[in-house]
């Protein structure tokens with residue numbers, strides 16, 4: 001089957017720093033991939049290349065059959081790919097509901113009633129319909145992140161990207177966000193998740209990937225990668241994370 | 244949805260909405276009214292000299308007002324371009340804008356205004372003689388136009404800093420979140436960045452308006468008969484500095500207080516606008 005994400009030989013430079021050194025990755029439809037690796041290894045950069053928030057210098061990325069080349073194609077890909085950020089990045093001047101409605105109306109061109117139907121259904125799904133009229137600043141971190149997930153889902157993406165979605169959260173709020181992500185994975189959403197939450201990876205990921213110094217070092221089912229890593233760098237990294 | 248919007252809000256937000264309603268008429272209006280009433284009382288209770296004085300400087304008030312308004316509108320537009328230029332990716336554009344701002348900041352406003360009024364026309368006339376261009380030799384620009392140019396050119400530098408700071412205060416993540424949802428750059432600016440930046444920019448922009456209004460007094464130095472100039476004319480003809488400058492000060496105060504209220508009103512609207 002043709003992979004839904006196809007990354008081939010991607011290099012990315014920040015000035016003289018080579019952040020990605022020839023990354024190859026294929027993700028199948030419905031697959032959940034977890035990416036781990038030390039700080040500065042290029043995890044965020046690779047994820048951000050998939051919806052072209054970051055330009056890359058060499059190689060190609062094809063998402064759902066669309067190559068990331070022209071401006072039109074990039075926008076087309078962005079409407080198919082939802083992204084959840086470490087810092088939530090909700091729009092603070094809009095209510096929770098408006099956060100979930102805006103892009104539906106101006107990008108998907110849905111009318112208000114339809115967008116509200118979709119939006120309220122999603123707020124129900126992430127468990128905070130009663131906060132619809134609040135502003136992001138009035139919500140806890142965990143609630144904000146769940147709204148951010150609902151906002152991305154409102155565009156009916158085929159792929160969801162998560163960049164350390166729980167690492168800005170207080171420990172007691174991590175689970176409520178992970179629960180939403182687990183549910184999403186169970187529904188068959190294609191997900192690429194940068195996260196060191198081993199529990200989540202073991203529960204839902206089909207594949208875990210270790211990145212180091214701008215390269216994919218090793219990939220395997222999470223149980224295998226976490227328990228029987230073959231590569232030295234994977235062992236070194238895991239021993240640090242698992243103490 | 245048939246939810247009463249207030250009932251869905253938490254106590255703190257609901258009370259914030261309520262206070263906002265109560266304070267639609269805010270108390271500072273009393274101050275504006277008090278100064279205005281004082282002016283009117285002086286005119287009616289002591290027509291000599293206040294009524295004559297008021298009639299004499301009235302056209303000055305008008306001139307001060309429109310010099311302020313025209314300059315400020317130009318400053319809002321020109322300042323935005325300079326502010327965006329200072330944030331530009333292109334080194335040359337950014338460099339030109341930065342040099343402009345640094346030059347303006349280093350020269351007293353008064354000197355800038357005199358330069359536009361007297362030095363610049365003289366330079367153009369000299370050029371006209373040197374190259375034999377008759378229209379340049381005859382160059383006699385309108386004083387008010389040059390005054391407005393001077394103020395605009397000077398204040399745009401300051402305003403560009405206001406814009407720059409406002410746009411920079413919105414985190415990069417806002418643009419990225421908007422783009423990741425498929426919004427175009429223009430949509431992201433229109434719905435996400437600008438509405439947030441406006442809230443940050445309005446208060447310092449209001450300061451600029453009030454400072455500009457007061458600095459129009461400087462153009463009296465180049466013989467523009469605005470309020471300060473008219474006051475000086477009246478006082479030297481009638482030898483009554485106390486009454487003249489009291490009246491002039493009160494008239495400026497009415498204008499600045501009104502401008503302050505206008506800005507406060509806009510700030511409040513921006514805060515609750517969706």
Ligand SMILES: Nc1ncnc2c1ncn2[C@@H]1O[C@H](COP(=O)(O)OP(=O)(O)OP(=O)(O)O)[C@@H](O)[C@H]1O
Nearest residue numbers: 014015017019037038039040041042043044045046
């Ligand atoms: N905008 C940028 N400008 C310059 N260098 C950058 C930029 N973004 C990332 N880098 C550099 O690129 C490298 C990879 O960064 P990246 O953010 O992808 O790492 P990461 O694996 O996500 O790390 P972390 O776990 O800390 O989030 C790092 O060395 C980083 O300093």
Ligand SMILES: [Mg+2]
Nearest residue numbers: 043044045163
């Ligand atoms: Mg990162």
